[in-house]
Amino acid sequence: MGAESSPKIAIVDENPIRAAILEEGLREAGFTDVVRINEMQSLLSRIYALDPDVIVIDLENPSRDVLEQMFQVSRAVRRPIAMFVDQSDAASIQASVDAGVSAYIVDGLKKERLKPILDLCISRFNAFSRLQDELDRTKSALEDRKVIDRAKGILMKAKGLSEEEAYVLLRSTAMREKKKIGEIAQSILTASELLK
């Protein structure tokens, strides 16, 4: 591999969305030679066929142990990993484990060329986690809204309230009991189910 050429990066991730986000980030940063592996069967032989310079893997993946084998010198290992991160890189390890990603350099690539790749992976993985959290929050907000609408309907019917009045009642109850509106609405639904 010449000094100028882009290193070949293999992304091992069973989550296709995260892998796509990572690949896009790497391409934007000028790493044009990126391959995704989402099939864990015969991972080692897939990797030998691709012959990458850097392997990036998510920490939820049990196959991480398969890559550790590449440190060994044996018939099964054709091109050993020279170094993962050295002793001075404790901070990098910490950041990458926190983000949930790990990177391996295959023999031949200079260590300093890994740093920008690893940093990018860490930031993309963190971005993905934030995205996931946001998605979860949006989902639960949507759920809440459905529950609140149904609770309002029950109150309107039972107490002859307008929609506005039903909502005010829900909100003031939530404030008084220091609970979320969604929780009060859910308890109204549960109670009405029990009283049916």
Next chain:
Amino acid sequence: MTKPLHIGFIPLIDAAALIVAVDKGFTEAEGLDVALVREVSWSNVRDKLNIGLFDAAHLLAPVAIASSLGLGHIKVAIVAPFNLSLNGNAITVSSALHAAIMAEINGDRFDPMATALALSRVVTTRRKRGAEPLTFGMTFPFSTHNYQLRFWMAAGGIDPDEDVRLVVLPPPYMVDSIASGQVDGFCVGAPWNSIAVDRGVGQILHFGSEILARAAEKVLAIRQGWSEKNPQAVAALVRAAAGAAEFVEQPENRTEVARILARPEYVGVDADVILRTLEGRLKISADGTVRESSRYLLVGREGAPRPDPVQASWLYAQMVRWGQAAASPQALTTAMAVFRPDLYEAAIGIQGEHRRDRSNSIRAFAGPDFDPADLAGYLAAFKLRRGLP
């Protein structure tokens, strides 16, 4: 205890003492607040222990040594004040390989030397035929599984790096891999051998305890720095684990222990399979043949909980034999210092009883008696080896 301790584990039966210590309240009784964290790979357990995300972990004994020696990863000194298990592994082969070995065998099919020599003949025949080399799965480069497979094969004249392929496979993938023909056999801990037998895709050829009578398998691993700063927590953890290990071994508790381990947040497999492991009664083939061994898995019996530095030196000797570590007296001392019987004994408050000489405690089925004081002499007795002592 104000801050909860985070302890990592891999879903395997040999985490029993740790899981039961927490689930049955042994840790709580010691004033410890413990959060168990289930992990998917040994690399994750090692890294999270090394950087302090875990305070302690269920860890492959050789990984604790490799980490202290800086092999394969950053160097972080680890201590093992408690041995979670001895033995517990088995070698399982595909039905096709089993038939091939049995066709070549001279002697007792449960004798590891007889099967190793038979395997050697199978390997030779395949080579003459131009067939692909046999592939065997194991769990990690620094694992007892790796060393047991190598020790067994090499005794029959098979070079594990040249004549066959040894590949790392995560334990939950072993059964599928033997079913799909990706591997011809594997060495793994419970419950995966039994699951392969139950699915009719493999036969248990040997219990690990037939290769080595006593082999340190999983340890309770702690960063040395942390253990020095928190001696009381370490002692409390050792006592809780010791209480749990004893609980696990009581025959009347086995059903309950199997049910606890079977829960999805722990091992997540059928309680019956776990019970067979705890009882050392394993179905070895799909036709229902059962073999028993009281030594299949030792958790709280026969002095298993006491970390034995001789065990550490044997594991280090395997690293040297297979070229993972250079031979040096300093490295040997470092490796032996990972296993800390002193911390165990101080916590438990017993002495003497387990102090007798265990220098021959490994008891391998082949090769000379192991003597950590003469590592070079021991290794020189093996024809097949990588590193030169």
